[in-house]
Structure formats: C-alpha cells, structure tokens
Amino acid sequence: MKIYLSQDAVARALGADEVAAELARHDVELIRVGSRGMTWLEPLAEVEIDGVRHAFGPVTVSDVPALLAGTLDGHGPTEEIPFFANQTRLTFQRCGVIDPLDLDAYRAHGGLTGLERALDMDGLGVVEEAKASGLRGRGGAGFPTGIKWETVAKAEADQKYIVCNADEGDSGTFADRMIMEGDPFSLIEGMAIAGVGVGATKGYVYLRSEYPDAIRVMKAAVEVARANGLLGASLLGKGPAFDMEIRVGAGAYVCGEETSLLNSLEGKRGVVRAKPPLPALEGFLGKPTVVNNVISLATIPVIFEKGAAHYANFGLGRSKGTIPLQIAGNVKYGGLYEIAFGLPLGEIVNDIAGGTRSGQPVKAVQVGGPLGAYFAPHQFDTPFGYEEFDGAGGLIGHAGLTVFDDTADMLGMARFAMEFCAVESCGKCTPCRIGAVRGVETIDRIAAGDMAAKELLTDLCETMTDGSLCALGGFTPYPVMSAMTLFPEDFAGAREAAE
Amino acid sequence: MQANSPASAPDLGAIQEVIEAYTHLEGPLLPILHAMMEAFDHVPEDAVQPIADALNIGRAEVHGVISFYHDFRTLPAGRHIVKICRAEACQALGANGLADAVLTRLGTSWHGTTPNGAVTIEPVYCLGLCANGPAAMIGDKVVGALDEAKLERVISEAGA
Numbered sequence: 206m207k208i209y210l211s212q213d214a215v216a217r218a219l220g221a222d223e224v225a226a227e228l229a230r231h232d233v234e235l236i237r238v239g240s241r242g243m244t245w246l247e248p249l250a251e252v253e254i255d256g257v258r259h260a261f262g263p264v265t266v267s268d269v270p271a272l273l274a275g276t277l278d279g280h281g282p283t284e285e286i287p288f289f290a291n292q293t294r295l296t297f298q299r300c301g302v303i304d305p306l307d308l309d310a311y312r313a314h315g316g317l318t319g320l321e322r323a324l325d326m327d328g329l330g331v332v333e334e335a336k337a338s339g340l341r342g343r344g345g346a347g348f349p350t351g352i353k354w355e356t357v358a359k360a361e362a363d364q365k366y367i368v369c370n371a372d373e374g375d376s377g378t379f380a381d382r383m384i385m386e387g388d389p390f391s392l393i394e395g396m397a398i399a400g401v402g403v404g405a406t407k408g409y410v411y412l413r414s415e416y417p418d419a420i421r422v423m424k425a426a427v428e429v430a431r432a433n434g435l436l437g438a439s440l441l442g443k444g445p446a447f448d449m450e451i452r453v454g455a456g457a458y459v460c461g462e463e464t465s466l467l468n469s470l471e472g473k474r475g476v477v478r479a480k481p482p483l484p485a486l487e488g489f490l491g492k493p494t495v496v497n498n499v500i501s502l503a504t505i506p507v508i509f510e511k512g513a514a515h516y517a518n519f520g521l522g523r524s525k526g527t528i529p530l531q532i533a534g535n536v537k538y539g540g541l542y543e544i545a546f547g548l549p550l551g552e553i554v555n556d557i558a559g560g561t562r563s564g565q566p567v568k569a570v571q572v573g574g575p576l577g578a579y580f581a582p583h584q585f586d587t588p589f590g591y592e593e594f595d596g597a598g599g600l601i602g603h604a605g606l607t608v609f610d611d612t613a614d615m616l617g618m619a620r621f622a623m624e625f626c627a628v629e630s631c632g633k634c635t636p637c638r639i640g641a642v643r644g645v646e647t648i649d650r651i652a653a654g655d656m657a658a659k660e661l662l663t664d665l666c667e668t669m670t671d672g673s674l675c676a677l678g679g680f681t682p683y684p685v686m687s688a689m690t691l692f693p694e695d696f697a698g699a700r701e702a703a704e
Numbered sequence: 705m706q707a708n709s710p711a712s713a714p715d716l717g718a719i720q721e722v723i724e725a726y727t728h729l730e731g732p733l734l735p736i737l738h739a740m741m742e743a744f745d746h747v748p749e750d751a752v753q754p755i756a757d758a759l760n761i762g763r764a765e766v767h768g769v770i771s772f773y774h775d776f777r778t779l780p781a782g783r784h785i786v787k788i789c790r791a792e793a794c795q796a797l798g799a800n801g802l803a804d805a806v807l808t809r810l811g812t813s814w815h816g817t818t819p820n821g822a823v824t825i826e827p828v829y830c831l832g833l834c835a836n837g838p839a840a841m842i843g844d845k846v847v848g849a850l851d852e853a854k855l856e857r858v859i860s861e862a863g864a
Contacts, residue, residue, distance in 0.1 A: 214846050215833050215836050217845075217846065218846040244836050245835070245836075247836065373832065376792040377792060377793045377834045378830075378834065379834055381832075383832075415787075415831050415841070416831075417841075417846070450729075452731075452734065453735075453738055454734075454775075455734060455737070455738070455774065456773055456774030456828075457773050457774060458829060469734065470731050471731040472731040472732060472734055472769065473733075473765075474769055475773070489730075490730060490731070531834065533834030534792070534793040534796035534797065534834065534837075539834075539835025540835050571792055575792060575829075605793075607792050607793045609796045625829065631772075
C-alpha cells in the first residue's frame with residue numbers, strides 16, 4: 206500500500222508527524238511530500254488506488270486503522286477536488302506530488318528541462334526568454350524580472366550574485382514557504398538559470414528564521430543538488446559554475462525589503478539603503494546582484510520548460526502568467542490556489558474560499574500582507590491584477606488574502622498596522638520611525654472620541670507615503686487609510702461600548 | 705531547540721571555536737550570531753570583542769547588529785521560547801484573545817518569562833500558517849489551529 210503524506214509545516218503543525226509514526230508501524234510504503242495547498246485538509250494523506258491518488262484528511266492518528274482498512278471516508282481522487290482541479294498549476298506543478306528531496310522524481314516531472322534548455326542558450330538568450338514571459342516580481346513590487354536581469358547582465362564586474370528573497374514576512378502569505386518545503390529544486394533550478402542569464406556564479410537564499418522546516422528542506426536540497434552535479438563547478442556538468450548557500454534571517458520584517466536584506470546578508474543591521482545605486486548595479490558586497498522573490502525564481506524553470514509564450518498566454522493585461530493566491534485568515538477553504546491573473550476578488554473570497562470559517566458575513570479582506578489595503582465587499586468585482594488593484598487603491602503584494610468576518614474591529618486593525626510599523630521600522634527615515642509611533646497615538650485619540658484627529662491621521666499618512674524610503678513606512682498608510690475610509694463606523698469614537 | 709544550561713558563562717575558547725567555523729563566509733556575522741544562540745542560548749557579552757576582532761569591525765558595530773534583530777538576545781531566556789503569532793491572519797481567527805488569556809494565566813507579559821524560568825513568551829509576526837491559525841512556535845516546532853486549551857497544553861508540556 207502506497208501512501209503519500211504531507212510534511213509541509215502546516216501538516217506538521219497539525220499532527221502529520223504523529224500520523225507518519227503510526228503509519229510506520231504498519232506495512233505501508235510511506236512517501237512524505239509537500240502540500241497540495243488545500244490546507245483545511247491537512248494533514249492530508251493520499252492513498253494510491255489503481256495508480257490514482259485519493260485524498261483523506263484531516264487525518265489523525267486514530268484514523269490510521271480505518272485508512273489502512275479502506276473504510277475511512279475520503280474526498281475521492283485528489284486532483285478531482287474542485288479546489289485543486291480548477292487551478293492552473295505551473296509554478297506549483299510538483300508541489301505535493303513528489304518527495305521534495307528526490308531529484309530523480311523532480312526530473313521525471315519536468316524538472317531540469319528548463320535548465321537544460323537555458324544551457325543551450327547564451328546569457329542574452331536567457332534574459333530575452335525571461336523578458337518575453339512577462340514575469341513580474343512576485344514579491345510585491347511587480348517589476349519585470351527579465352529587465353532586472355538585463356541590467357545585471359550588462360553590468361561589468363568580476364563577480365555577480367543571485368540573491369533570493371525568502372524573507373516572506375507578510376501575514377497571509379505562505380507561497381514561498383510552501384514551494385521551498387514542497388519543491389525546493391524548482392528554486393535552485395530557477396537561481397541557476399538566472400546565474401546563466403546574468404553571468405553570476407554564486408547564489409544566496411535569505412530565508413527567515415520563522416520557517417524552520419523550509420530552512421531544513423532547502424539546506425538538504427542544496428546538498429543533494431551539489432552531490433548530483435546540478436550545482437558546483439559546472440552546472441549539470443556542462444554549464445558554467447554556480448553554487449549557492451542558504452542564509453537565515455533573524456526576525457526582522459524589514460529585511461524583506463531588498464536593500465535591507467542585502468545589508469543583513471553582509472552582516473550589518475538590516476537598514477534600508479537609498480536607491481540609486483540599484484542593487485542590480487551595486488548590490489551584495491557592492492557587486493551587481495539580482496534580487497528576486499522565491500516565487501519569481503521558482504517560476505523560471507517552468508517558463509524555460511514550456512517556453513515564454515506558453516507562460517505569457519495566461520493572465521490579464523500586463524499581469525501575465527499565473528499567481529499563487531494565498532487564501533488565509535477566517536476562511537472555510539484556505540490554502541494556496543494557483544490561477545491565471547484576472548479572477549475577481551469576490552469570486553476568490555466567496556466561491557473558492559467558501560466565505561468565512563465562522564459562518565459570519567465577510568467584513569473586509571486585506572490583500573497583499575500587512576502593508577496592503579483592506580477591501581470591502583462592494584469592491585469585490587476588482588480583478589486580481591497589478592494595475593487593477595492599484596487602480597482600486599490597493600496592491601496585490603505577494604498575493605496573500607486575509608479574510609475577516611464582521612467581528613473585526615477595523616480601528617484596531619489600523620492601530621495594529623501602525624504598531625507593527627513602529628516595531629519593525631529600521632529607523633533610518635523619520636516618517637516611518639516617528640510617524641508610526643505618532644500614528645498609534647493618533648488612532649488612540651480617535652478611539653477616545655477626538656474626531657479632529659482623523660484629519661491629523663490623514664495628514665500623517667500622506668507624510669509617510671511621500672517621505673519614507675521604503676515600502677514599510679510608505680505603504681503602512683494603505684491598511685490604515687483604507688480601514689478608516691471604508692469602515693467609518695469603526696472610527697466613530699464609541700470604543701468603550703465595544704470593549 | 706535544546707535548552708542548554710546557561711548558568712555559567714561560556715569560556716572564551718568555546719566562543720572562539722564558534723567564530724572560527726564561520727569566518728570563511730561572505731558576510732559571516734549573522735551566521736556567527738545564530739551559532740552563538742544555538743550554542744549558548746544567547747550571545748554572551750564576552751563574545752562581542754572576539755567577534756569584532758575576527759571580523760575587523762568595531763565593538764559598536766557588533767552591538768548594533770545584535771540589538772537590531774529580534775532573534776538575538778544578550779541574556780538567556782526561559783528554557784523554552786514560545787512564540788505566539790500576532791499577525792493579521794491569526795488575528796482574524798482570534799489570536800488576540802488567545803494570547804491575552806494565556807499571558808494572564810501565566811502571569812507574564814510579552815517577552816516575559818514564567819516565574820519558574822521554564823517558558824519565555826515572545827510575539828512573532830507570521831509563521832506562514834495563515835489559513836490554519838492561530839499559530840505558535842515552540843522551539844522550532846510550529847503548531848496551528850490553536851484554541852486556549854491546545855495552546856495551554858503545548859505550553860504546559862514545555863514545563864510552565
């Protein structure tokens with residue numbers, strides 16, 4: 206009997222290891238895989254029946270006898286579950302399917318085809334292919350990946366670097382974690398292709414310390430890649446040199462900002478650098494550096510495997526390809542949902558996520574992490590795309606959606622946004638360092654009934670937006686102002702009754 | 705994460721050994737500080753000068769880096785560190801009330817240690833379990849779908 210069991214952090218956090226220990230006491234072939242992304246079913250066990258994987262979950266230790274006897278109620282073939290079947294899985298094609306550290310399985314499922322193809326091209330060809338795919342930075346800024354690569358490729362230097370930003374600190378996002386735990390070779394292959402494209406021989410993954418499982422899997426995957434000649438003195442034994450290291454962050458949210466990240470990687474305080482110079486020209490240790498998000502880099506292999514045109518065929522307007530939506534917070538069906546850009550927000554929240562877990566009406570959805578705007582149900586026709594969300598006064602960020610039911614206190618959420626900014630500010634620029642503290646105080650005045658403080662808060666937010674060096678201070682006004690604008694009743698100063 | 709006994713200050717030889725394992729890296733300071741945390745559960749004051757000497761930077765720079773990051777502490781914490789997520793997605797599932805209740809019962813506050821020295825409670829902003837909150841981390845093990853009873857059980861298993 207062949208059973209696949211998720212070893213993703215979500216599954217482990219919900220008892221998958223205990224289930225695995227129980228299964229190990231029986232005569233089963235147990236394969237630990239990444240997550241299929243349907244996290245409300247975790248720990249998800251899949252039993253192979255006539256070559257088709259059938260889903261059972263959430264599975265507990267006490268379910269094991271029934272699971273083995275074939276009497277446990279399941280969900281049918283995993284890939285026919287509507288949440289899964291309706292996706293377009295490109296970046297996440299192997300996640301949850303294979304043993305994350307099995308390089309042969311990776312190859313058998315299309316892995317390394319992209320790198321092989323890239324090695325047949327010259328650097329310029331690789332950069333052109335990335336440009337033609339229309340891929341934009343999935344970390345949130347949405348800058349075209351190929352154009353960033355072109356800048357680094359054209360820079361003259363004795364050493365260049367590929368740095369992967371795996372400091373996925375935004376609440377409501379976990380796509381980076383999931384792909385690193387479930388298909389780490391896709392990130393390694395993507396970084397190697399980037400190295401071929403720009404002429405870099407060294408890569409770093411800056412991975413946050415809050416992700417111990419991802420750190421363990423990525424470190425192990427680099428070892429496997431090295432031992433099998435994927436990485437090292439010559440990529441796959443026929444390409445240029447490329448090797449990489451996994452570096453662990455130290456709990457500073459601001460290090461997800463690329464220049465802070467570079468300082469941190471160099472062993473400094475994670476303080477934001479002024480731009481210019483662009484990291485593409487003067488990045489890690491002053492050398493030309495590609496800094497890309499995990500999902501951007503992990504999407505590169507499938508672009509090279511299937512061709513830029515195939516990837517660019519998906520999407521909406523200038524938002525090409527697919528986006529791994531991360532559906533989080535108070536939802537019935539949460540998890541990772543990869544789909545072409547363009548779905549209306551309401552369809553994601555109401556149809557795919559099935560509304561709230563609590564069963565209460567949806568009050569607000571924060572899109573794009575702690576620096577993203579709140580959306581109210583009357584904005585649910587906004588299509589999921591970079592320009593479309595920008596036009597609606599928000600941003601898609603790293604594509605996390607955090608759903609709140611009608612018990613949410615939006616003044617409290619606005620206050621939290623300012624408080625978070627104050628805790629995590631690197632301190633370099635005044636609007637962020639001081640502004641966030643003043644923001645908390647001003648929101649407390651509104652809560653106490655001082656309505657004149659609303660104008661003050663608006664003014665403060667404008668200053669932070671215009672005057673901050675990076676997105677931490679510059680975007681904190683998104684959640685604050687959207688909360689105040691969309692939910693004025695929560696800012697009416699009658700907080701005593703609510704508490 | 706194993707709870708070491710931090711009662712006596714680590715000796716300089718042990719500190720030097722940790723430093724030397726990483727000086728060949730590009731940008732070795734964070735790896736060194738993480739290794740200090742791993743070995744001693746904190747970054748000992750006695751390590752600052754040797755680190756500064758090894759990397760040819762000033763004591764102030766080393767101190768500046770240690771104090772910048774939430775992960776590095778200069779004094780030993782409780783035997784176990786429990787990090788409770790305070791970020792938005794967990795708040796949407798009641799993390800605030802959960803944390804308040806637990807802190808009240810333990811008689812401590814954020815960053816505080818229980819009187820028996822067993823558990824230090826730290827806030828954390830996102831563990832990436834955002835569809836399965838509220839979430840927390842004990843040592844390097846993450847737990848999800850917490851309610852008061854489950855979190856209390858996890859903390860009492862840690863000895864509080």
